[in-house]
Amino acid sequence: MNEFKNYHPxxxxxxxxxxxxxxxxxxxxxxxxxxxxxxFAYSVMLNGKKAVKFxxxxxxxxxxxxxxxxxxxxxxxxxxxxxxxxxxxxxxxSVIYGAAASAMLVSVICWFSCYNKIMTSDKFIYLxxxxxxxxxxxxxxxxxxxPRFKEQLHIIMQAQRCVGRDVQRGNILRRSKNAVAILSVxxxxxxxxxxxxxxxxxxxxYGLPGRSAFSVFTFExxxxxxxxxxxxxxMYITSGRLAGGLYFRYxxxxxxxxxxxxxxxxxxxxxxxxxxxAAIELWEVSxxxxxxxxx
Amino acid sequence: MSFLKKHKxxxxxxxxxxxxxxxAFRQGGNSPKLYESESVTxxxxxxxxxxxxxxxxxxxxxxxxxxxxxxxxxxxxxxxSGTPQPKxxxxxxxxxASNNDKAAEKDRYQTEPAVQAEQPPDxxxxxxxxxxxxxxxxxxxxxxxxxNIEKLDAEKLELVPQDGVIFAEQTVVFYEGExxxxxxxxxxxxxxIHLEFENTPVYDSAxxxxxxxxxxxxxxxxxxxxxxxxxxxxxxxxxxxQLKAGDKVEWVYTCDLGADVGENYAAxxx
Numbered sequence: 001m002n003e004f005k006n007y008h009p010x011x012x013x014x015x016x017x018x019x020x021x022x023x024x025x026x027x028x029x030x031x032x033x034x035x036x037x038x039x040f041a042y043s044v045m046l047n048g049k050k051a052v053k054f055x056x057x058x059x060x061x062x063x064x065x066x067x068x069x070x071x072x073x074x075x076x077x078x079x080x081x082x083x084x085x086x087x088x089x090x091x092x093x094s095v096i097y098g099a100a101a102s103a104m105l106v107s108v109i110c111w112f113s114c115y116n117k118i119m120t121s122d123k124f125i126y127l128x129x130x131x132x133x134x135x136x137x138x139x140x141x142x143x144x145x146x147p148r149f150k151e152q153l154h155i156i157m158q159a160q161r162c163v164g165r166d167v168q169r170g171n172i173l174r175r176s177k178n179a180v181a182i183l184s185v186x187x188x189x190x191x192x193x194x195x196x197x198x199x200x201x202x203x204x205x206y207g208l209p210g211r212s213a214f215s216v217f218t219f220e221x222x223x224x225x226x227x228x229x230x231x232x233x234x235m236y237i238t239s240g241r242l243a244g245g246l247y248f249r250y251x252x253x254x255x256x257x258x259x260x261x262x263x264x265x266x267x268x269x270x271x272x273x274x275x276x277x278a279a280i281e282l283w284e285v286s287x288x289x290x291x292x293x294x295x
Numbered sequence: 296m297s298f299l300k301k302h303k304x305x306x307x308x309x310x311x312x313x314x315x316x317x318x319a320f321r322q323g324g325n326s327p328k329l330y331e332s333e334s335v336t337x338x339x340x341x342x343x344x345x346x347x348x349x350x351x352x353x354x355x356x357x358x359x360x361x362x363x364x365x366x367x368x369x370x371x372x373x374x375x376s377g378t379p380q381p382k383x384x385x386x387x388x389x390x391x392a393s394n395n396d397k398a399a400e401k402d403r404y405q406t407e408p409a410v411q412a413e414q415p416p417d418x419x420x421x422x423x424x425x426x427x428x429x430x431x432x433x434x435x436x437x438x439x440x441x442x443n444i445e446k447l448d449a450e451k452l453e454l455v456p457q458d459g460v461i462f463a464e465q466t467v468v469f470y471e472g473e474x475x476x477x478x479x480x481x482x483x484x485x486x487x488i489h490l491e492f493e494n495t496p497v498y499d500s501a502x503x504x505x506x507x508x509x510x511x512x513x514x515x516x517x518x519x520x521x522x523x524x525x526x527x528x529x530x531x532x533x534x535x536x537q538l539k540a541g542d543k544v545e546w547v548y549t550c551d552l553g554a555d556v557g558e559n560y561a562a563x564x565x
Contacts, residue, residue: 076508078489078508087480087494088492131304132304252450252451252508
C-alpha cells in the first residue's frame with residue numbers, strides 16, 4: 001500500500017512542491033476544501049490509525065485556535081458582528097478568513113506529514129546530493145530530527161523503565177529526577193549522533209565528484225507519465241488562477257467571481273492533482289486484488 | 296577555467312540571487328525609479344552653516360543642558376520649560392542668521408534637527424473624566440484618496456465615498472477630560488462605522504489603523520490616518536489630546552505622510 005513511494009524521487013518531489021505551493025497560495029474556499037480533504041485522506045492512508053489520532057487530537061484544536069486568534073487580532077471587514085472588550089470590532093470577514101487560513105494551515109501540515117512518509121532522506125539526497133551536498137544533508141537531517149528524536153526517546157524511556165527508573169512511578173520529586181536523567185541521556189545521544197553522522201559522511205567522501213547514491217532509481221515510463229500529468233495540471237491551475245477564475249477575496253467584504261464552467265474546470269483539475277497519489281494507491285490495490293483472484 | 300568549472304553551481308546561484316534581489320528592489324515601492332521626479336532629497340543640498348552661527352548654537356545648547364541639570368527634581372513639565380520650543384529657536388535663528396536659518400538649525404553633524412516633541416497639554420487619565428457634557432465638532436474625511444485613486448488598493452475602491460466624507464462634520468457630545476481617541480471610538484461605534492486601532496495601555500497610546508475599512512498603507516506606503524484639532528496637527532497620539540469645549544476635531548486620510556493635508560514633518564517650521 002505504498003505505490004506512490006515507488007515512483008522516481010523527482011516525481012515525488014515535484015508533486016509535493018506543487019501541492020504544498022498550491023495549498024498555500026490558493027485561498028479559494030473550494031480549493032481549501034479539496035486540499036484539506038485530500039491531504040487528510042492521504043495522510044490517513046499512509047499512516048493509518050496514528051494519523052487519525054494525530055489529526056483529530058492535534059490538528060482540530062489547532063484549527064479552532066487559529067480561528068480564535070484571527071478573530072482576536074484581525075478586525076478588518078465591513079460586517080461588524082459585535083465589539084470585543086478592547087473596543088475593536090469583531091467582523092464576520094475575520095471569522096471567515098480565520099477559518100480559511102486555519103484550513104490552509106492544517107492541510108499544509110497534513111501534506112508535510114505525507115511528504116515525510118514518501119520522501120525519505122535517501123531520496124532527497126539522491127536528488128540534491130550532487131547539486132547542493134551540504135545543504136541537502138542538513139535538510140534531510142533536520143527534516144528527520146523530530147521523528148528520530150521521538151523514536152530514540154521511546155527507546156531510552158523503555159530502557160530506563162527496565163532498570164526501575166520509570167517516569168510514571170514514585171512521588172513527583174523522584175519522577176522529575178528520572179525525567180531529567182532521560183533528558184540528559186537524550187541530549188548526549190543527540191550531540192554524539194550528529195558528530196558521528198558528520199564524521200561518517202566525511203569519511204565516505206560525501207559531496208566529492210563521481211560518487212553514486214545509496215539508492216538507485218530509474219526514470220521509467222510511468223514516471224514520465226506522472227510528470228506530464230502533474231505539469232499539465234499545474235499549468236492549467238496556475239493559468240486559471242492568473243486569469244482570475246479562482247478570484248475570491250475576504251477583505252473588506254467577501255466577494256468572488258464565478259465563471260460557470262471555467263471555475264469548475266480549474267477546481268476539477270486541482271482535485272485531480274490532489275487526489276493523484278491516493279488514486280494511484282487505490283488503483284494498485286484493485287489491480288493486485290484482480291491478479292490475486294485470477295490465480 | 297577549472298575554477299569556473301568547479302564553482303559552476305555556486306556562481307550560477309550567486310548570480311541568480313543577485314538578479315532576484317535586483318528584481319525585488321525594482322518592484323518595491325521605494326525604488327529610486329519611482330521617486331526620481333519628486334525632490335525628496337532637496338534638503339541635502341544645504342550649504343554649510345557659518346562658523347559663528349554654529350558656535351552660538353553650541354553655546355546655547357550648553358547653557359540649556361546646564362540649566363536642566365541645575366534643577367533638583369526635574370519632572371516633565373520642568374524639562375519642557377528648560378528646552379526651547381521650536382518656535383523660539385526659529386526666532387533666534389531668524390535673528391542671527393537670517394539668510395540660512397535652516398542650516399543653522401542643523402547640528403555640527405549636518406543632520407536635520409529632530410522634531411521637537413510637544414508635550415501633551417495635560418496627561419489624560421481615565422479618572423479625570425467627569426460627567427460634565429461638553430460639545431465639539433468631529434469629522435472624518437478621506438478626500439486625499441480621490442486625488443490618488445490610482446495608488447489605492449483596488450479592493451478598497453468601493454469603500455471610498457464620492458465626496459470623500461466618511462463622517463460629516465457635526466457637533467458631538469463629549470465628557471470633560473476625554474481624549475480625541477475616546478471621542479472617535481464612541482462616535483464611530485454609535486454611527487456604525489468600522490474602526491480599528493492598536494492600543495498600548497502601558498504608554499496610554501492608541502494608534503488608529505483604519506476607519507471605515509480604509510487602512511494605513513492602503514493608498515501608497517505613505518498613507519494613513521491623521522488628526523487635526525483647530526487646524527493644526529498635534530505631534531502626539533490622539534489618546535493624549537485632551538478635548539476642550541468647542542474644539543474642531545478632524546480626522547483626515549493622508550497619502551503623503553501628511554504633506555497633502557497641510558502637515559509636513561520633514562520641514563517642521565516654515
